[in-house]
Amino acid sequence: MSAWWHDAVFYQIYPRSFADSDGNGVGDLDGIRDRLGYLELVGVDALWICPVTRSPMADGGYDVSDPRDIDPLFGDLAAMDALIAQAHGRGIRVxxxxxxxxxxxxxxxxxxxxxxxxxxPERARYLFRDGRGPTGDQPPTNWPSVFGGPAWTRVTEPDGTPGQWYLHLFAPEQPDLNWANPEVLADLEHTLRFWLDRGIDGFRIDVAHGMAKPAELTDMQIADNRLLGHNAADPRFDDDGVHEIHRAIRRVLDEYPGRIAIGEVWVADNERFGRYVRPDELHLAFNFRLAEAGYDAAEFRAAITNSLAAVAPVGGIPTWTLSNHDVEREVTRYGDGPTGLARAGALALVELALPGAVFVYNGGELGLPNVDLPDEVLQDPVWERSGHTERGRDGCRVPLPWEGRLPPFGFTTGTPWLPMPTQWAAVTVEHQLSNTASMLSLYRTAIDLRRRRPECSGGLEWYDGPPGTLTFRRTGGLTCILNAGTEPVPVPPGEILLSSGPITAGYIPPDAAAWLV
Incomplete structure (x- = not known):
């Protein structure tokens, strides 16, 4: 019998944007708990909750000041305990x-x-270095921060003089830890057990290809500084030493049967990516090729083939996602408006037909697009760090619309932390639950069939079809066809189980997908 996470559907919650229980305009843990009935209705197997631990919120909670406590913005430990217990009561892991x-x-x-x-010893927990130049006023290396600007910040010494520099691959408020220091690993193991003992079912590990740094921090060739460095020559990420850190994490998790580690791994090379999901390391690792592919059948097939090939040599489980809190929403990427919505629905069927674990970002099941927000409300540190040249990720983090005809659509009784567009009245949960042709209904049906139908199992075989189409068959018997072309195409042989668009006279329209058995 396979482990629960081998084919689970995870639902990613960006907590400040999911549901607000106390009217301060920011989502919280009790808001999630209040909406567990909805998550059970959608049919998800597990939740992935973005950071809720104590933080000054310089980067949306990814700057953690206490990893073993809940930030008051989201609640407290009792709220987290209640959420875990009630989710488990509904058969949902957290x-x-x-x-x-x-x-x-x-x-x-x-x-x-x-x-x-x-x-x-206190500085040895981080990566402090002397600066270059006669007075040490130049950064130790030329490394850039992912958020823009240099990856080094100079400190003032206790005696008031200009001093050393510390490394921060992200914002200056996020100093990198020194993973060569055994105190760092010991503290992480403490954190792991703290949450595992409270019933957490696993962890999504941020920047899982980071942590380890080269023994000698030297200059790099700066080419592509996209999010988390896809450049294989980038010394900031994917250092070989990171794998021993993951083995240490896995040893702790193995003490708690059924608990898992999921890594954020921005590594493009398949062989190097596969190392992260070896049997003694991560259980799952995000492969973002599908989310990075343009709307093109050949690109989708290449992304799926690569993702399967990356994990097959080590017996790993593939993962699939179309968006997250760092990535533009799929409706917008695929063209926005009715075209983008249709294409997003079609790709949802492709994704949910694939073998492995699926991650749905909150609002994806509603077909939400990115929101073009006014400059004055932007809060992502990328906006400031880039000198207002990069708008950052706020557009995919706008709160979810639940009900009613006007903002804030039941998200809060106060003012939402990011403004919600009035046109979202047509995509609220309330509206879509009563519409069998909605994106939400499509997701609910597909997730239910994925769980119930034996045909949605086994490996994957490709089939050739008309130009612009993608067709594969699960060895359990399910056939999935995507028409990413411009003309209707004939339905393959079989009984139609589900489609994202209307099937007319035996033809699948453009920008639609279908399941057949």
Whole structure:
């Protein structure tokens, strides 16, 4: 019998945008708990909750000041315990974000490092280095931050003089930890057991290809500084030493049967990607090729083939996602408006027909697009760090519309932390639940069939079809066909189980997909 996570449908919750229980305009843990009935109705197997631990919120909670407590913005430990217990009561597992690459600059460790001199044990927990140049006023390396600007910030020493520099691959408020220091691993193991003992079913590990750094921090050739560095020569990520860290995490998880680790792994090389899901490392790792593919049948097939090939040599389980809190929503990527919506529905059927684990970002099941927000409301650090040249990720983080005809659509009784467009009255949960042709109904039906029908099992075989189409068959018996072309195409032999668009006279229209058995 395969493990529960081998073919699970995970639902990613960006907590500040899911549901607000106390009227302050920011979603919280009790808001998630209040909506568990909805998540059970959608049919998901597990939740992935983005960071809710203590944080000054310089980067939406990914700057953690205490990894073993809940930030008051989202509730408290009792609220988390209640959420876990009630989700389990509905048969839904709960995983949470773990941020091991860095801490907040407000973390007690980093505050102690600032008050002690160079060479102190407190500084040895981070990556402090002397600067270059006669007065040390140049950064130790030329490494850029993913969020823009240099990856080094200079500190003032306790005696008031200009001092060393510390590494932060993200914002200055997120100093990188020194994973060569055994104290760092010991503290992480403490954190793992703290949450596992409270019933958490696993962790999504942020920047899972980070943590380890080269022994010598030297200059890099700066070419592509996209999110988390796809460049194989980038020394900031995918250092070989990271794998021993994952083995240490796995040893702890193996003490808790059924608990899992899911890695955020932005590594394009298939062989190197596969190393992360070896039997003694991560259980799952995000492969983002499908989310990065343009709307093109050949690109989708190449992305799926590559993702399967990356994990097959090590017996790993593939993962599939079309978007997340860092990626433009699929409706917008595929053309926006009715075209983007139709294409997103078609790709949902493709994704949910594939073998492996599927991750649905909250609002994807509603067909939400990105929102073009006014400059004055943007909060992503990318906006400021880029000198207002990169708009950042706020457009895919706008709160979910639940009910009613006007903002905030039941998300909050107050003012939502990001404004919600008035046209979302047509895509609320309430509206879509009563419409059998809605995106929500499509997701619910597909997830239900995926779980119930034996045909939705086994490996994958490709079939050739008309130009612009993608067709594969699961060895259990399910056939999935996507028409990404411009003309209707004949339906393959078999009984139509589900389609994302109307099937007329035996033809699948453009921008639609169908399941057949």
């Amino acid at each position: 995983t949470m974000d773990l941020v091991p690459n860095h801490t907040s600059c407000a973390h007690p460790w980093f505050q102690a490092a600032l008050t002690t001199p160079p060479g102190s």
